[in-house]
Structures are given as structure tokens and as C-alpha cells.
Amino acid sequence: MNRTTRPPDRRPVRDRNGAATPPPARTAPRRRRPTSQQWAAWAFLAPVTLYLALFYAYPLYRNVDLSLRDYTVRSFVQGNAPFTGLENYETVFQDPAFRPALTHTIVFTAVCLFFQYAIGLALAVFFNQHFRLSATLRALFLVPWLLPLIVSASTWSWMLNSDSGVVNAALHTVGIGPVNWLTAPSWSLTSVIIANIWIGVPFNLVVLYSGLQSIPRSLYEAAALDGANAWQRFRCVTFPLLRPVSAVTLLLGLVYTLKVFDIIWIMTRGGPADSSTTFATWSYRLGFGNLLPAFGPGAAVGNLLVVAALVFGLVYLRVQRKQALS
Known part of the structure; x- marks a missing residue:
């Protein structure tokens, strides 16, 4: 038997004499006042919100504003730069240095x-065996990550020096001639890549090692009882269960690597002949590396890096949402 809901009876109420009386007026719902717990939550959120607004939202707004106006040194100080729209982006796209910098x-x-993740994963699996001195060796591998970047980049510049570097000295002992690591266009990009891999491996090691610690040992024991060897246990147990941690590691590494500036600038300054110029060094050189700075094009190149990082972040969120729904 189906039950249907009847609308409320809005007919006037009549008294004994037959006179209609108006229905009682509805009282407006009272607004609940914030409780002490809600005020405490807002108090904890306020410093974070202020920090994000001052150090993220406002600089991003200023960078977008710089890329849409024709700023000079005078107009940058006085704040009366004319609005030019997307002309700065057109200038960047038509610049001959755009394609090499993008490549x-x-x-x-x-x-x-690739190499930071691969080496970091291999070291994490190695240290997950819990052998003697594993904690000491893990601490030593963290040294490149703890050093200031200017110290690491200066050390690699000295090691890869064409005349007095220890790398060429080691190559000389095995009969290989000196290599112009920092002054040859064919080797400069390779040199900064090697230095950045060395600096980024400890971060991957720490994050992936913490992910390995969360995998139950019983899964490895069950796989061993089924006759799986070490490679099969890694392929069927370790790597699939490590995917969420791997995704976060690659995303953070991508955002960090896109904006790497100091290592390249200290070692090669983007040269020689722009052979190691990336968007980060090109943006700095446009905005601050000339006597007549081009603030607009420099900000436009920086915004391209922001957009690239944002796109990969959205892709990561979409993939994570699909995995959660499945």
C-alpha cells in the first residue's frame, strides 16, 4: 500500500462563532553562534591563510601582472606601466631562445x-634489508640533501673543472683525455644533470624508504612460500603497493626540478652559448641579467613554469581520484 505525503493544511482556523483566525506566524530559525571549538579552528587556520596569501597568492598575482604590462625600471618603481595583454607571451614564443630553452x-x-627515482628506489630497497650499519649509511646519503645548494653546486664546479678537477684526474688515470664538462656546449647540460641527480637522490631515498616501511612483512613471507624470487617479490608486491608514494615523490620531484635555478646558474650560467639554459635561468636572465631588464617577458617565462607544474598537479589529482573510486 503506497503512502502519499499530504501538503500541509493551510485553511484558516475558525473559532466557535465561525470567525476565521490567522495561522500562527512562523518564527525565523535562530542562528547558531560559533562555539569555542570553531573559534579555535579559525585561529589555527588564520596564520596558514595569512602565510599563503602573503607568500604565494600575492607573488603569483604580481607575476601575472608583470607579464601583462610593459614594465621598465621607471614604471616598476612608479607603478604606471601600460597594459599590453599577451604581447609579452608573444615575444617569448617568437624569441629564438624559446625552443632551445624548452628542449x-x-x-x-x-x-x-628518472635517475633520481630509480637510484632512490634501488637504495631504499637495499636499506630495507635492515643489515648492520644501515642507519649510518642512510644518514651519510642524506648529506647532499642537507648541504646548501650553493655549496653543492660550487663543489661540483670544482670537481668538473677542465684543468684541476678530480673527475678529469680520475679519467686521466684510466687513459681518457680531459673533458670540458662546463665549457663545452655538448657537455654542459650533462654536467648540471649529474649534479642535480646527486642532490635529489636522498629525497627520493627518504620518501620511498618510509613507504617501504608501511608494507606488511607477511606479504613477502607469503610470496616466498609461493616460490617467488626476489625480483618477483619486488615486481608483484613492492612496486604495486608503493605506487601512491611513488606518485607523490615524482610529483614533488617534478615541481622541484622545473624550478631549479641556482645549480645551473652557479655551474654554467646557462652557457656556453645557451647550451644549458632552461626556463628558470632564462626567466632570471631576462628580468635581472641585463642592464635593461625585460620584466614582462621574464615574468611570462616564469608563468609558463607555474602552468606546467599546475597541469601536472591536476593530472595527479585526477589519477588519484580515479584510483580512489575504483
């Missing part, structure tokens, strides 16, 4: 990400 950025990012 170097892609190669630098892809190669660094």
Missing part, C-alpha cells in the same frame, strides 16, 4: 626525475 627544460626534468 633543455624537458630533457633536464625528464632525465633527472
